[in-house]
Amino acid sequence: MKRQFLTGHEVAVLACIDAGATHMFGYPITPGTEILTNWIHHTQKNKALEYLQTEDEIAAGFAVCGAVMAGEKTFTATAGPGTVLMQDALSMADGMRLPFVCIVAQRGGPSSGTVIYSQQEVNLAIHGGNGEGMRLVYSPSTVQELYDMTRKTFNGAWKYRFPSVVLTDGFLLKTRQDVVLNTDYPNVEAEPLVHEKEYKHIRNIYTVEEELYEVLQEHKRDFDAMAKEVADYEAYKTEDAEVVIVAHGIVGAATKAAVDMLRESGKKVGLFRPKTLSPFPAEALNNLAEHCPSLCIVESSMGQLRDLVKQALTVSAEIHGLYKPAVGIDVEEIVSFIQENYQ
Template structure:
């Protein structure tokens, strides 16, 4: 690890990607993540790597497809409306089994919405905004040091399972500043070999192709089954979460990303009032850590979900809890950030019910 520096979330993710061996970045500016594109515009040439501003998010995702096909580590970043535009390409990349990292710095929606932080893209990012039977591993950091760690991890997961991976960062996480330390840059020659599938030139070997297409349904089904087998492995091996004061908790609050961080304050405030609250913070949104949350739900009456959305992760929480506890919800919409105090008030109402 090097010395500590003060960074914005967007810069933390950009620098982490460079350290992880991202050799190509494509992007198109959109608030509140344009600083990430700007950071890469400055930093990638310094490293002798490729930065390219595309003419739209649609071309960005197709450039990602091309770059990933030849075996390099590739990333883009965008915010909600831009991520919507990328969906077709992401679905193609999923079935073509192309590793890549997408960063969605989520803002208020739907539609043009606003430029304030939100988590309203959960369904789109976690459940799949594109067509067909695919999933994407998704990571939701709640601090900038964690964003650094998860960005690097995202590249490893993408290569290991040959899949696009998403960093789900709300606008607040993108814009806030914290001191962080970066690990030393990875030696590119030590990255996993992609020689068995990447388009590296067919001289001396049989030609191969990278595609999401097969006109024969039986063959296409086989491709689908490979994907499904991959997702079962991801679900078995890649779940991540954080627990805060859950050991003796009598009520559990589930929150991810920035809200997870806010709820830590709520938990402390609740404990000062004698209420044994605890936080369960999913870090991987897919695969969602159902089993552990299910275990925790057995010991409590209330598992409350808090999101900057109308209740999207709530559906995964309910799938984990399966009626073992009450599952109330508190959320703010459109870019409004809930305060620790208002979350506590919502919790108190539920406890009194």
């Protein structure tokens, strides 16, 4: 256990190294570039680590696919339009159940948008492929969680064999915070898909519709089984809450501070923060909404988190929200919004 004062970029790279990653393939794009350049710095000192700056995000993604098939823990990092291009390789990873790890540094969109911050890549991270969106997606709210969840992302990818995303943003990656690097946290071992002495023939295209249907049923069973083990959330001061704010990532951290301020002024407000956006902690949300059916979504998007919440809800709830696409949301703003809208 080492306590250090580090940026999100530094911590993300250290988490990949501690997770056992040996290769990174990447293409520079703001605000994710420093993950590539930090990794490259480490390759100078640690000869077990390798990298390639590829010709584009597509090549980076497919090189990740190739390297994980060969049995090496490998990752990429991208953002915005790069996350769009990455879907080609992520879709192959969806189809072939590859332990693909991608750190997404969200930036404003659509298109080239803005370069630092957003929460608009939730849909892409989960549903960017031409399939059913069976991916493991973590959303860290602090630099500490960025470390812990990156470790969990590698473990989840290699244990359950679903492509896995650390969904963060430029704000968190540039933030410097106190962090404990738990180097004792156990790693899931990497295993090649093909071995020298046993010949495997691996498809991602099927001749008969029923064949693919059967494969997808199996994926769904595995995904549901994984969900029981990994779906994670934080419920903060929700026991007696009359309003529960639902937020994720860095907005979740701001909301937590807002809850404390609102509580001081006598408002019974709580926070529900999904740590995994996929699989979504649906059961916990429903249990909560059953005794507190007033939900307020706060996110830097026009409703990508809200849609996940609505999809997860099986009990009736009243949903309002503060939706600010590609704009940061601070504590005071959340406090004012709740005070004005929940008398």
